[in-house]
Amino acid sequence: MSEEDLGRLWDNDIDVLVTPPTFVYEGIGNFFASLTPQTDMKMFLKAIGQVQPAYFETAEAFFQARFFPPCNLSLMKYDLFQEYSEFVFSITFKIEEFYNNMGFYRKDRYMGYLVECMLGIFLMHNKGRLKIAYTDMRFYS
Numbered sequence: 001m002s003e004e005d006l007g008r009l010w011d012n013d014i015d016v017l018v019t020p021p022t023f024v025y026e027g028i029g030n031f032f033a034s035l036t037p038q039t040d041m042k043m044f045l046k047a048i049g050q051v052q053p054a055y056f057e058t059a060e061a062f063f064q065a066r067f068f069p070p071c072n073l074s075l076m077k078y079d080l081f082q083e084y085s086e087f088v089f090s091i092t093f094k095i096e097e098f099y100n101n102m103g104f105y106r107k108d109r110y111m112g113y114l115v116e117c118m119l120g121i122f123l124m125h126n127k128g129r130l131k132i133a134y135t136d137m138r139f140y141s
Helices: 003-011 028-033 038-051 053-064 078-101 110-125
Strands: 016-018 074-076 132-134
Touching: 016 110, 028 038, 028 053, 028 110, 038 053, 038 078, 038 110, 053 110, 074 078, 078 110
Parallel strands: 016 132
Antiparallel strands: 016 074
16 A cells, blocks of 8 residues: 555545454454463453453454454554553553463463454444554565
8 A cells, every 4th residue: 555545545534444354264262262371361351341341342242253353453543543552551461460460471472362352352342433444464575
């Protein structure tokens, strides 16, 4: 996508640009459960319920769904990005606190998987008020 194309998107009041949704046959919850321990998923939902309770039902629905925007790739308007960042960091700090209190320090990629879910949950929860556009991922060398 060229700079000119991106400018036209924002001129058309697009709020967020993400990758096209990916289909997972087994459902999002089962797909991510194969990538990260079940404890992570339970703690993730618990953290959402504690620090972002308005998103809890959406999170449960998200894990039952079969489409999600992959790879944590997005462009957002500044104010929306601030809102999304507050959502993400409030939850990730709670999860980190849980593991730190156990004296368990993770070196794997679990948080990347959880944040990937958070983008989908955030977009699903706010879909009625956001104008979302999709673009393919491009790889340059």
